[in-house]
Amino acid sequence: MSSAYRAETVDSEGLASAAGASAPAEVPRPSLTGGKSREREVMIRAIFTVVGFSSVIIMALIVLFLFREGVGLFATVSLSDFLFGQFWYPTYDPADFGILPLIMGSVAVTFISSAIAVPLGLGAALYLAEVASSKVREVVKPAVELLASLPSVVLGFVGMVLIAPLMQQLLDIPTGLNVLNASLMLALMAIPTITSIAEDALHSVPNDLKEASLALGATRWETLTRVQIPGAISGMGTGVILGMSRAMGETMVVLMVAGGAAMIPGSIFDSARPLPATIAAEMGETPVGSEHYFALFAIGIVLFFITLAFNLVAAYISRRFQQRGAATL
């Protein structure tokens, strides 16, 4: 074994000196057996593995914690009473832990904000990708993306101080802190997500295909609807779902603007108390280990599953349409 190694070493030196005559001398020849690069390679790999897995592990621990704290509720309250109960009176005696009004509050603000944000967000994406001149795009696209970086508390503030009194006066309703106001603010948060992702998707449809369509005598509109949108549909769908999931999970805006009434909203001018707002509002004044405390964690579990579902749908859309898109769009 050792003699074989020695033979190899000799060989490599022999090659090195033979080549040395013609090759520039500055580059040192690595010996074939004594290099340190292997060790370094192994170390770098280990570091990246640890970094990569740490976020997975932390995520898993948080979920575990959420479940451990949340399932305690179901010792005293049945799952169906929790999910479908009409009344959320956590501090009454006896208390009611029905979160249907909270779920309906979340659903209401999510869908109404989507109804506002999806057309506006996709419309803005189409405008930026197709209509706007490059100068306009250079200004508008960063501006739209900047909207995403607005702290949600600022939007909540705007809704509370600016929109709510205005709405109350103009529409002559008891309160401006309602589903519509919250939906408007959430829409403002969702639009940049939708626009940015959808515009990237439209932009990444190869220019070749656009030219091919136009060269066949298609109008710009036909090219947009038959080539560019089908090519970008997965990205546009992903943007919409992520925008909606952002509205569903957003806490500060709904806490400040939705009004906080734990009842099923009957109109867009009713107040509502969406799931995240409930947790944020009540967690501070709940004794650790009480039924109410467990119930808030159980709400967290529900929210976790809802946003998980949104993300799974987004992943499904982006994969399914990409694969089938190749053949059948």
Next chain:
Amino acid sequence: MNQKMKKIITVEELDFFYEDFQALTGINMEVESNRVTALIGPSGCGKSTFLRLLNRMNDLIPGTRVQGKVLLDDIDLYDPQVDPVDVRRRVGMVFQKPNPFPKSIYNNVAYGPRLHGKLDRGRLDRIVEESIRAAALWDEVKDILHQSALGLSGGQQQRLCIARAIAMQPEILLMDEPTSALDPIATARIEELIKELKKNYTVIIVTHNMQQAARVSDQTAFFYMGRLVEMGPTEEIFTRPKKDQTEQYITGRFG
């Protein structure tokens, strides 16, 4: 005989600008119907720009300007009343890189005819089959018409793009270096096809490959520095060019 020499395109004093840069200067050209015309010249000489002017594809580039006339059947393509969409339905184009849509083979070819409006299935089937046959691709794809066009080889994709252009039944087919991304065997098949196509279409082809121009074309136009230096029957251009620049280029002394 007279029919054969019919002019289909007449270009008069054509200038073209990108912003302030003049890419083409004073081009005059007549293109004969049912012939293959090759545009040759070194990179950046304006031949591709010129080709794209013939179906108004340069309209898509902001900051461009055209002066002069391009007459198709005595109508100026750059007349303000002319709709570029209509121009492109009569003047088809095949690009350098095969660019099939990410759709099925059938839907690629049916794309153009469907723009015209609703066609019944039987008629559409017939157009698709005839177009693919005309592009010498039928035997290879007849059993997989509803599979993705992206599964085809590069050469097949390019013939599919030709079929797609033919399906619009254009009068003129523009080809911008259609074989530069293909291997020699696929190139040979496309060249065969081009010779076949001139029975029904007028073909104008930009090529970097002078052997290709010599093999497939009837007329050759040599571009240099944004000007049309010389144009004539291919045989004459390659054996007895009138201008020194042409001779230097085709003998490989520059370019």
